[in-house]
Amino acid sequence: MRASRRWLAGPDPWPGRRIAGESVLAVVLALLAAGMQELLGSTGLAQAGTALAVAVLSLLRRRLPASVLVVSGGAAGVLGGFAPLLMVSGWSAGRRIPGAGRALGAFTASYVLTIGIGVALEWPRFSPLSLIMFSTLYFLATTVVPGLASRYWTQRRTLLHALQDHNAQLLRERAMVAGQARLRERQRIAQDMHDSLGHQLALISVHTGALEVDPALTDRQREGVGVLRNASVAAMHELREVVGILRDGVEREEPSPAPGPPPGEDPYPAARGAAGIEGLVAAARAAGNSVDLRRSGDRRPLAAAADHAAYRIVQEALTNAYKHAPGAAITVELRYEPDSLVVEIANGPAPADPEDVVSGGQGLTGLRERARLVGGMVHAGRTESGGFRVAGVLPYGTDGLPPAKVAAAGAAHAPLVDARDDFRQQSPSVPLGNAGPVMDWTAVQRELNMSGGRGSRAGGIALGCGIAAGALVLLMVVGGFALFFLVGSVDKGMIEPAQYEAVKVGTSEEKVRDKLPSGDSFMTSGLQDSGPAKPEGSECLVLASSEYGDSLTSEPVFRFCFRDGKLIEKKSYDVEQ
Incomplete structure (x- = not known):
């Protein structure tokens, strides 16, 4: 029983809904067949046999579409109860018979049997020419037109699926090529920075270190040279971190600092990411500024690029506060939200107008671009009290999300998009490997337009409707002539x-x-x-x-x-x- 059901279903297993649908359709066709046979004056045994045969053939039409079509056509010439089954088998055969030649052969055989048996049974009571004409019209309307419509719909759906698969493959290949190009460019930039800036900073560090121990210098000069040496060393570590991120997108691990800096002083402030924000706040306080650092939420790790962006947002916002609102109170707040880190820096109104402020005007623009590249956003603007506020929202990435949310989010994390700050510039992430295809429906639609003519998705539907309308018009014309002939013949x-x-x-x-x-x-x-x-x-x-x-x-x-x-x-x- 199980083997026969597996054979009946064919290569595609039948779900429960299909089994129910096929069973209901077989019962409906069997009842229609029995009812038509009763109207034609058949006996009860003939009605039952016709209904049973129609039900069996209905269940077999998916597995043996050509055979069921031919048998239904031959039986329809003898028994009128097979007429509904002939229509349904025409629809199934149109989409399931592989190859146009085989489909044409099956429909031709069914047509020949229908016409031949019908003429043989009705002759000489009716004219053979009249029988052939009316039987041809009936076969075209009930069998050929449904078969053509079904075949067109199936081929269009197959084309759409093929275009989707092809487009997904192109998207994956494009993402891989773009990723390789970005990696090569980042490696080139990192190499240039390492070779040029690294060499110059190393020279500055060596010469300032030698100058610092020169006995001819006064204590004040030696202190200034020491500041320069510490700045060059910090710049070298910052350069090393940037080069590491450019090369492979991860933050380099810094070796343990050698003894020398005073306790509590951050020897590598730029290499800490969000962890280095405390050092920035401590340095600002040491310079005489009133800075308050607040934290809320459970601390979570960020991706290397996002971690670096958080540090840069605080650094740039503090620098702007020093320049544009000297002496104003500053608040730095880090809020660890369920899906992102919110970095907010706000300062009060300036006690006095700043003098001789020099600004390049590119700091906030650079912060917005940096946040956009990691899937976040940055907002900057005046507060109601007259101060200034800079707020950044940076996603954790899958490394910082709880396990439940990682499973829900999948391999790709949805970027945060702000319509005002981003203007739809973020590109959708294309998962590679086994992450699954991503459909670019715009590209798929362009392919469909190229293959099916101009217009949008309605073009394919319009083409199918045009074919059906043409067939209907042809049938109406032929039917008009037949009706004219019929009326004259009746008279x-x-x-x-x-x-x-x-x-x-x-x-x-x-x-x-x-x-x-x-x-x-x-x-x-x-x-x-x-x-x-x-x-x-x-x-x-x-x-x-x-x-x-x-x-x-x-x-x-x-x-x-x-x-x-x-x-x-x-x-x-x-x-x-």
Whole structure:
């Protein structure tokens, strides 16, 4: 049982919803088949057999689409109950038969069987040409059009999936190429900085160290030279950290400082990141400024670039406060939020207007760019009290998030975007390796437009609707001609009962034929040889009645027989179909 169900489902397993849907569809088609057979006068056994066959074929149409289509077409020519199944099998065959040649062969075989069996059963009662025309229209409307629509929809969906996969691959390759280019450029910049600035700073450190021990210097001069030497050493360590970040994006570990600096003094202030903010505050206090440092939340680690950005934000904000508001109280606050570190530096209004302030005007711009590159943002502006405030929001990255949030966030962390500060300049991160594809739907849409014409996503839908509309118009035109032919043919082969009563036996043949239609119609096909025996030596005109018979299987017929130029007999009888 399990093996047969696995074979029935094919390579794609059926989920519970599909099993339920297929079962309901099979039952509905079986009921429709039984109902149509009952209307056609079939026995109960024939109705049950037709319903069972339709249900079985409905379940097999996904696994054997071509076979079910051919069998349904042949059976529809014999039993009208297979008509709904023929429509459904046409839809399934259109999308599931691989190759246009095989699909054309299956539809052609089904059409030939439908037409051939139908004509064989109805001839000579109906004209073969009429049967072929109407059966062709029926097959086109109920089988070919659904099959074409299904095949178009499936091919378009396959094209869309292929374009999505191709676009995801291009995005991954583009991200890899861009990452390699950035890495090479960063390594080049790091090498240039190391070779040029590192050499110059080393010379400054050596010469100032030698000059500091010169006995000819006074104590005041020796103190100034010592300041220069400490500044050059600090600059060398800062350069080493920047070079390390540029090369591989991680902060270099500094060796343990050699004895020499006074206790409590930060020997490498720029190499500490957020941890070095306390040293900045201590240095500001030592210079006579009123600085208050506040912390809140559980401390968490930041990525190297974000950690360095936090230090730079505080450093730049303190420098601005020294220059533009000397003597004003300064507050530095570090808030460890659930998903980011908030660094806020605010100073009160300046007691007096600063004199001879020189500013390049690029400090805050550089801070915004630095924060944007790590997925954060920086806001700067006046406060209500007249002071100035600089606030930065820096994401932790996956290293600083709790395990639950890391699992929820996945491998890629969503960047923080501020519409006013960022102006949609952040690029979406493209995960590499096994992180999964990222869809650039704009690029996918461009590919679809190139392959399907101009316009947006509605272009593909418009094309499909155009094909369906064209097929519908063609069917309407052919149907119009068929209706015109049908009306004319009906007029030639059918009369009212009153016309039959008005004709009198003994009237000349010429007058009778002038009052009656010619009888050259598919309505009279097969009626000539039915009914009572004809009078000997007579020629008869058989016409159908415009009224219905007592049952669906009987048809009222009027017969007029002529001999020697006169109407010698007229009869009204029912012909069993």
